[in-house]
Amino acid sequence: MVSHRSPRHAPRRHGSPRRAPRAGAFGLGARVTALSAAAGAAAVLTAAPAGADPDGEGTAAALNARVDRLYTEAEQATEEYNAAAERVEELRGQVERAQNAAARDQARANRMRDDLGALAAAQYRGGAVVPSLALLLSDDPDEYLARASALDRIGSRQAARLQAYRHTVRSLEQQRARAGGKLAELRRQRETLGRHRAAVQRKLGAARRLLNSLPPQERAARERAARGTGRPAVPEAAGSSPRASAAVAAARRAVGAPYAWGQAGPHAFDCSGLTSWAYAQAGVSLPRTSQGQLHAGRRVPFEEALPGDLVVYGPDAGHVGMYVGGGQVVHAPHPGARVRYDPAGMMPVAAVVRP
Structure with a gap:
């Protein structure tokens, strides 16, 4: 995400050599990104294209600002997409676990029903009319068990099996209901995921069209700035x-990799x-979105x-x-x-979080 705004406050002076440097590193001059500087310089040198409107909306500077705004909106939509994707993955696991539990309960119920059926059949062949047989023919085991004591024909062992x-049948019904609810939620989240994907694609498509309308010098300036530097200052x-x-070592190794929305490495990335x-390379699991990472640790002062x-x-x-120092x-x-690499104060800072 690119912004042309400077932060409201420069960090205070401090004495610890391990802390972030004072205003010399975070000052107003350093806070303008290479991209913003290049875009501003090119805008001064580039005249408004033929047919530009009198309000200046067709000038290179205005087009640059609109591209940056679209990129910001696209990144917001990307983080919403990431959140929905994370939820879809979570729900997929929950659905799988619920379905597996239902399958286990179904197999257990089938075995128990077969055992009860074999017992009832054996007793029936011996000339006895047993409640177990009635249970197997009944669609409502609870209703049968409510009357079983009055029949005074069921032994304690059979009663325990029936109970x-x-x-098991009740657990099976609950697992099926739970799996059905998770499946319905999974379908809704997939629809949400599709809407966020479409929003990102619309924003990026509009940004590409605006970039193509920029003068060649302006596009070249943006491309040079976008490449950045592969070495820290x-x-x-x-x-x-x-x-x-x-x-930090992993993040440094990623310098030079392309931005790609919805990607989390190892060859392309979005911001979160x-x-x-x-952090995964260090064995630490972080939330997938920037909003989630805002709450992924202890907050510390920017300076x-x-x-x-x-x-x-x-x-x-x-x-x-x-932050890499x-x-x-x-x-x-x-x-x-x-x-x-860019100055840490390149945009207004919401928080500094220590995982």
């Missing part, structure tokens, strides 16, 4: 813990896909960020990157860009 059978720093250091993948901390951006927590994050910015 166990009744409990400062020496590497240790993380707040061994697992944080391992996650990158951070969740990096006290350590390598491995998650920096969540925007009032809707719609973007996330990983020296006032920088590694993040997957937007479609068409690659995983890269």
Whole structure:
């Protein structure tokens, strides 16, 4: 996600050498991303295209702003897609477990019914009219058992078997109902997933059309900025813990990989896909969305960020990157860009989270 806004407050000076650097790294000049700077410079040099409207909506600067806005909206839709996809996967597991439980109960009920049937048949051949036989012919075991004591013909052993059978049938019915409910919810979530997918595709399609309408110099400037840098501007720093250091190392290895919405590595990423993948390499499971990662650990002040901390951006927590030290994050910015280093204060920060 790309923004041309600077954060409202620069971080305060502090004394710890392990903390994020002061305003020299997070200052206003550093907070403008390479993409924003390139876009602004090109906008100054590029005249409005022929036929531009008098309000300036057709100028290169305005088109750039609209592209950035569409990318922001596409990333928001991507995070909604990720949340729906996560829910679909969770429901798929629940449906499978409910169906397996129902199958086990069905097999158990079948065995018990066969045992009761064999017992009833043996007694019937001996000339006895037993309640077990009536049970097997009845569609309502509960009603039969309610009358069984009055018949005074059922032994304690048969009664225990019938009671166990009744409990098994009840469990089977509950498991079937549970599986049916989960299946219905799974269908609804798949429909939601499809709507979010369509929303992302609409936003990206509109952004591509606008990009194609930019002058060649402007497109070239955006492409250069999107590639970013493959090297940090400062020496590497240790993380707040061994697992944080391992996650930072993984995020650094991902620099240069393409952004792809809905992807969580190892060859392409969206923003939350990158951070969740990096921590997975350290053996830590994070939520799949930036909104979920906002609550995935302890919050710390922005100026006290350590390598491995998650920096969540925007009032809707719609973007996330990983702080890697020296006032920088590694993040997957937007479609068409690659995983890269950028100033940690490139956008308004919602929270810094330490998993």
